[in-house]
Amino acid sequence: xxxxxxxxxxxxxxxxxxxxxxxxxxxxxxxxxxxxxxxxxxxxxxxxxxxxxxxxxxxxxxxxxxxxxxxxxxxxxxxxxxxxxxxxxxxxxxxxxxxxxxxxxxxxxxxxxxxxxxxxxxxxxxxxxxxxxxxxxxxxxxxxxxxxxxxxxxxxxxxxxxxxxxxxxxxxxxxxxxxxxxxxxxxxxxxxxxxxxxxxxxxxxxxxxxxxxxxxxxxxxxxxxxxxxxxxx
Amino acid sequence: xxxxxxxxxxxxxxxxxxxxxxxxxxxxxxxxxxxxxxxxxxxxxxxxxxxxxxxxxxxxxxxxxxxxxxxxxxxxxxxxxxxxxxxxxxxxxxxxxx
Numbered sequence: 606x607x608x609x610x611x612x613x614x615x616x617x618x619x620x621x622x623x624x625x626x627x628x629x630x631x632x633x634x635x636x637x638x639x640x641x642x643x644x645x646x647x648x649x650x651x652x653x654x655x656x657x658x659x660x661x662x663x664x665x666x667x668x669x670x671x672x673x674x675x676x677x678x679x680x681x682x683x684x685x686x687x688x689x690x691x692x693x694x695x696x697x698x699x700x701x702x703x704x705x706x707x708x709x710x711x712x713x714x715x716x717x718x719x720x721x722x723x724x725x726x727x728x729x730x731x732x733x734x735x736x737x738x739x740x741x742x743x744x745x746x747x748x749x750x751x752x753x754x755x756x757x758x759x760x761x762x763x764x765x766x767x768x769x770x771x772x773x774x775x776x777x778x779x780x781x782x783x784x785x786x787x788x789x790x791x792x793x794x795x796x797x798x799x800x801x802x803x804x805x806x807x808x809x810x811x812x813x814x815x816x817x818x819x820x821x822x823x824x825x826x827x828x829x830x831x832x833x834x835x836x837x838x
Numbered sequence: 839x840x841x842x843x844x845x846x847x848x849x850x851x852x853x854x855x856x857x858x859x860x861x862x863x864x865x866x867x868x869x870x871x872x873x874x875x876x877x878x879x880x881x882x883x884x885x886x887x888x889x890x891x892x893x894x895x896x897x898x899x900x901x902x903x904x905x906x907x908x909x910x911x912x913x914x915x916x917x918x919x920x921x922x923x924x925x926x927x928x929x930x931x932x933x934x935x936x
Contacts, residue, residue, distance in 0.1 A: 633899075649918065650918060652920075813841075825899065826898075828903075830899065831906040831915060
């Protein structure tokens, strides 16, 4: 599919949340383009729509209206099953609170996306070993998440996000629960993955994390108010 | 620890705060500025839509976008603060580019 160099593109994207009494416009005519291989930070105050935008970009939710092109395909009206299929082979997620499954070992957590994709056992084993090695966490592969430090858990989460070799990584406050050294390490890993060609979008409150990206998009009240291009790709 | 918060008493809307940070033997100079942009719709065409929160909100965002786009390029936007209800100005934190 020809995407004209854009991994994703939104056109007048609107997301409205409705309850019986209240209607909240979380995103209001958002136009965003992200090129293949770009590293973008989305910033803005709490409640400005950052996570809503990330959920739509990550195909976890549909917009209320507007268009969303993912890798050249218009996906805004995709059904849940279509979104899932596209998501599991193209997108890796990293969350602030790691979201690892406590009952599974490090190895099993990382293996999970490959099981969903029906990757054969031998290939699965090889991929998991390689990525655990790369994230410098293979010595902990039999441990459970609760036995690891925050930094180690986030490394496992990144391993899980990248094991299926996704084109896009979405990270929601990836350093939010980490100390300085571990935060730097996580940003270093994301930068390394980006240098190898993976498109990365992070939501962050940290100016120093945003500093490491190519472009900072500022959201306010559901609108993009400014975009600051820092590095030419 | 990744960040230090410094309370600034009586910090003026158009004043520059200069901070020198010494880490080990390394000194780093920062200049920060809090800018205030108009957030009420006084004097705008949409004043008559005061009861229409949707129109008012869009007008406020348009004004903010314009203010951010035309701001001095030697200053880099760090953070937009959420204005209180009924606030007449919205505050934005800038940092001097090196």
